[in-house]
Amino acid sequence: MTTDPALSEEEIARLADVVRLQPTKNKELQDAWGMESGSEVHQYLEGELSDYYYRDDNSLIRATPEAADLVDVEPGIEGGEENGGVPSVIRVPELESQVFAVVAGPEDRSESVVSVLNGIRGAFNADPPVEDVREALQSLRRKGVVEVIYRTVPTFRLAAQREAIDIEVTDD
Incomplete structure (x- = not known):
């Protein structure tokens, strides 16, 4: 530095x-x-x-x-050249790591923000505000690891296999 x-x-x-x-x-x-x-x-x-x-x-x-x-x-994202544009490492706050852990996989039917929130409640015994989950999904979308599928409401799923991306949780 x-x-x-x-x-x-x-x-x-x-x-x-x-x-x-x-x-x-x-x-x-x-x-x-x-x-x-x-x-x-x-x-x-x-x-x-x-x-x-x-x-x-x-x-x-x-x-x-x-x-x-x-x-x-470290930059928030690394890699992507070898994985179809999807980063191989992302550094995210804890809520984004929880969202990443429960959001639908790339072959699964995409899911709504509320569905992801319910997944977090079940998997992590946490109850973040729905708006925070929405913002976490959008942040992951901007990082290229989640894609949005527009149906009646925007729905989300991973852009690549979960195992192809390393998540590092930051202090934020």
């Missing part, structure tokens, strides 16, 4: 969040940083971290390779 003397401790910490959460959206960073709006996140990124991030073809926020060198965290 090298450090950029032009970046404050707060900027380094927030840059680490971008590296760890990528690919991410303003809303995820807003929640992580305790900001009032996605607009405030955008202004911060442009004003303080513009040299260290970019938006991909889907407008998701990603860290530059230089950003990853500046912070002492």
Whole structure:
């Protein structure tokens, strides 16, 4: 890890969040940083971290390779080239790991957010809010390990075999 003397401790910490959460959206960073709006996140990124991030073809926020060198965290995803674009390793908070463990497999019928919530309740004796489960599914979708199937309501299933992806739980 090298450090950029032009970046404050707060900027380094927030840059680490971008590296760890990528690919991410303003809303995820807003929640992580305790900001009032996605607009405030955008202004911060442009004003303080513009040299260290970019938006991909889907407008998701990603860290530059230089950003990853500046912070002492592993990127949120690794691999994907050899697995049809699906990452081989993802680093996620505990709820996302629980969602990953119970969501339908790639050959199974996709399931609703409520069905995934019920799976978490049964497998982990936990009762997260349904909105948190929805956000976890969307985050896993952005990471490329869950796909959405649109029926009457959006439903979800894994994009690859569960065994093909290593899940590492972060402290968040």
